[in-house]
Amino acid sequence: MTQPATLGTPLAGSPAAAPGAAEPLLTVNNIEVVYHDVILVLKGVSLVVPKGQIVALLGTNGAGKSTTLKAISGLLSAEEGRVRQGSIIYQGRDIANADPASVVQAGIVQVLEGRRIFKHLTVEENLRVGTVTRRDGQIRQDMEMVYHYFPRLYERRHQLAGYCSGGEQQMLAIGRALMVRPQLLLLDEPSLGLAPMLVQEIFAIVRRINAERGTTILLVEQNARAALNVAHYGYIMENGRIVQEGSVAQLKNNPDVKEFYLGLTESGTRKSYRDVKAYRRRKRYM
Amino acid sequence: MDFLLQLLVNGLVIGSVYALAALGFVLIYKASRVLNFAHGDFLALGTFVAFALATSLRLPVIPAIILTLLCFFVLGLIVERVVLRPLIGKEVIAVIMVSIGLSSVIKGVMYLIWGPGYFLFPEFMPDVPIIIGDLYLSPVHLLGLAVSAAFLGLFSLFFKRSTLGVAMRAVADDQQAALSLGVSVRKIFAVSWGIALVSAVAAGVVVGSITSLSTEGLSTIGILVFPAVIVGGLDSVPGAVVGGLLIGVLENLTAGFIDPVLGVSLRSVVPFVVLVLILMMKPYGLFGTVEIERV
Known part of the structure; x- marks a missing residue:
C-alpha cells in the first residue's frame, strides 16, 4: 500500500487496492448515483468490503455516506434515486438497482439512520418483521441470539417499541436486522443521538457480532473516533467522492x-x- | 325498556356489519394511505355476485358465498395490480379520483346487469324467531352477528400472530424501514386489497340476507363506513369496530325514538352529526394514531 493520497484529491477507483488479503464480499466499482435523474450525489465511488471485516465509511454531513449504503441495499429506488454508472458486485453478482427485497434475501441488510423502529409494534414483533424473507424454522433460536446480545430487549419484549429509550431503540434496530441472518450488515450512524456511554456499549456489541458471528460490517459514522476503534479498514468521503482510505492505523496517523x-x-x-x-x-x- | 333493548340488539347486528365493512376500508388506508371511495360498490357487487351464483347457477348458498369471497380476494389483487400500482408515488388526490371513477364504473355495471330493483337473497336459515324474554331475535340476525364477529376475530388474530400480518402493520408504521428488512411493500398492498374486498363482500352478504339486495341500498353502506372509520380513527382496526357498532346502535335508536316523534326519518343523518361532534373534540378520532413522542 502506497502513502495515502492527501485530502481533497480523489483516488483512482481501483478495486485492486483491496485492503488486506481477505477475499472481497462486496465490491463497489466507480458508482454514480443520481436523484430524480438530475441531482448527482455520488461521483464515482469505489470501495471494497472484505469478508469478515468491519469497514468504516467516514465523512461529514451530506458527503454521500448514506446514499452509498442505500445504493448497495437498493433502497434508493424508494427515493427516486438510481445507480447511473458503475457496478456493485456482491458474491459475484451485480446488485446495482436491484429490488430491496432480493438484496435482503441475498444476505445484505441495512440498519437505517435514526433507528426507524416500528413504534406501534412490540419489541418482539419488530424482531419478527426481520424474518419475512426466511423460510426456515429457526426463528426462535435467532430471537434467543438477539436477546443474548441485547439482554435489555428481552426485558422489554412485550412493550411497544415507541416507548423504549433511544439506546434500546438502536439495539432493536440492529437486533431486527440480525434476524435476517445477514452476511453483510450495513450500519448507518448507530451512534446518532446517543450518550457516549451507550455509544461505547453499542460499538462493543457491534465488534462482538463481527467476531463471534463472522458478520461482515460496513459502518457509516460521523463519530470517527468510535468507528476507527472497532473497524479494520476505513474510507473517508467528501462531496460524493472517496478522498482517503487506509487501514485504521494509517488513518489514525x-x-x-x-x-x-x-x-x-x-x-x-x-x-x-x-x-x-x-x-x-x-x-x-x- | 324492552323496546330499547331490542333496538340496541338490532343496532349491534347492523353495527357489526359496518365494522366488518369498515375494517377493509381501514386496512387499505393503513397500508397505502388511499381512501377507497369504491369500497361500498365492491361490497354491493360482491353481494350481487353471490346472489347470482346462488340463483342463476343454482349453487347452494354457502358454497356460493365462499366462492364469491375467494373470487373477490383475487379481484382485490387484480385491482391493486392493474389500477393502483401504476399510481404508486403519485399524489394521493389522483388515487382518490381513480377510486371515485372505479365506483362509478362498478355502479354502472351493476345497473346494467341487475337494474335498480330489489332482490331477496335465497333463504338458508329457518325463519322462526328465537324469543328470549321479550326479545325477538331472528336466526339470520344472530348468524350475521356471529359471522361478523368471527371475521373480525380472524383478522385480529392474523394481524397479531402471522408474520405477514405483523409485516402489514410494520409497513403502515414505517414503509422504508419495512423495505430495508426485505418486506415486499407491493405484496403487502396487494394482500391488503384482497383482504379488504373479502371483508366488504362478507359484510354485504350479511346485510343482503338480513334485508334485501339493491344496488343503491348496498352501495350506501360504503358511505356509512366513513362516519364509522372516522369516528374510530382512520387508521385503527379496533377503532373501526367500535365506530361501526356505535353508528349501528345510534342509527337504530334514532329510528326508534326520534323518528316517530318528529315524523321524519333522521336515521341516516345522525351518524354524520355524531361524526362532526366527535371530530370537534377528538380530531384524530377515538382510536386514531397519536404519534408516540419521546421527550
Whole structure:
C-alpha cells in the first residue's frame, strides 16, 4: 500500500487496492448515483468490503455516506434515486438497482439512520418483521441470539417499541436486522443521538457480532473516533467522492484525518472544534 | 325498556356489519394511505355476485358465498395490480379520483346487469324467531352477528400472530424501514386489497340476507363506513369496530325514538352529526394514531 493520497484529491477507483488479503464480499466499482435523474450525489465511488471485516465509511454531513449504503441495499429506488454508472458486485453478482427485497434475501441488510423502529409494534414483533424473507424454522433460536446480545430487549419484549429509550431503540434496530441472518450488515450512524456511554456499549456489541458471528460490517459514522476503534479498514468521503482510505492505523496517523475527524493537533493534543471548523472551511474553498 | 333493548340488539347486528365493512376500508388506508371511495360498490357487487351464483347457477348458498369471497380476494389483487400500482408515488388526490371513477364504473355495471330493483337473497336459515324474554331475535340476525364477529376475530388474530400480518402493520408504521428488512411493500398492498374486498363482500352478504339486495341500498353502506372509520380513527382496526357498532346502535335508536316523534326519518343523518361532534373534540378520532413522542 502506497502513502495515502492527501485530502481533497480523489483516488483512482481501483478495486485492486483491496485492503488486506481477505477475499472481497462486496465490491463497489466507480458508482454514480443520481436523484430524480438530475441531482448527482455520488461521483464515482469505489470501495471494497472484505469478508469478515468491519469497514468504516467516514465523512461529514451530506458527503454521500448514506446514499452509498442505500445504493448497495437498493433502497434508493424508494427515493427516486438510481445507480447511473458503475457496478456493485456482491458474491459475484451485480446488485446495482436491484429490488430491496432480493438484496435482503441475498444476505445484505441495512440498519437505517435514526433507528426507524416500528413504534406501534412490540419489541418482539419488530424482531419478527426481520424474518419475512426466511423460510426456515429457526426463528426462535435467532430471537434467543438477539436477546443474548441485547439482554435489555428481552426485558422489554412485550412493550411497544415507541416507548423504549433511544439506546434500546438502536439495539432493536440492529437486533431486527440480525434476524435476517445477514452476511453483510450495513450500519448507518448507530451512534446518532446517543450518550457516549451507550455509544461505547453499542460499538462493543457491534465488534462482538463481527467476531463471534463472522458478520461482515460496513459502518457509516460521523463519530470517527468510535468507528476507527472497532473497524479494520476505513474510507473517508467528501462531496460524493472517496478522498482517503487506509487501514485504521494509517488513518489514525494521517495528519489531515487527525485534524478534521479526530480533533487532534499534530502533536496529538485535543483541539477545539471551533478551530477545526474554520480550518476545514479554509482548506475546502482554497 | 324492552323496546330499547331490542333496538340496541338490532343496532349491534347492523353495527357489526359496518365494522366488518369498515375494517377493509381501514386496512387499505393503513397500508397505502388511499381512501377507497369504491369500497361500498365492491361490497354491493360482491353481494350481487353471490346472489347470482346462488340463483342463476343454482349453487347452494354457502358454497356460493365462499366462492364469491375467494373470487373477490383475487379481484382485490387484480385491482391493486392493474389500477393502483401504476399510481404508486403519485399524489394521493389522483388515487382518490381513480377510486371515485372505479365506483362509478362498478355502479354502472351493476345497473346494467341487475337494474335498480330489489332482490331477496335465497333463504338458508329457518325463519322462526328465537324469543328470549321479550326479545325477538331472528336466526339470520344472530348468524350475521356471529359471522361478523368471527371475521373480525380472524383478522385480529392474523394481524397479531402471522408474520405477514405483523409485516402489514410494520409497513403502515414505517414503509422504508419495512423495505430495508426485505418486506415486499407491493405484496403487502396487494394482500391488503384482497383482504379488504373479502371483508366488504362478507359484510354485504350479511346485510343482503338480513334485508334485501339493491344496488343503491348496498352501495350506501360504503358511505356509512366513513362516519364509522372516522369516528374510530382512520387508521385503527379496533377503532373501526367500535365506530361501526356505535353508528349501528345510534342509527337504530334514532329510528326508534326520534323518528316517530318528529315524523321524519333522521336515521341516516345522525351518524354524520355524531361524526362532526366527535371530530370537534377528538380530531384524530377515538382510536386514531397519536404519534408516540419521546421527550
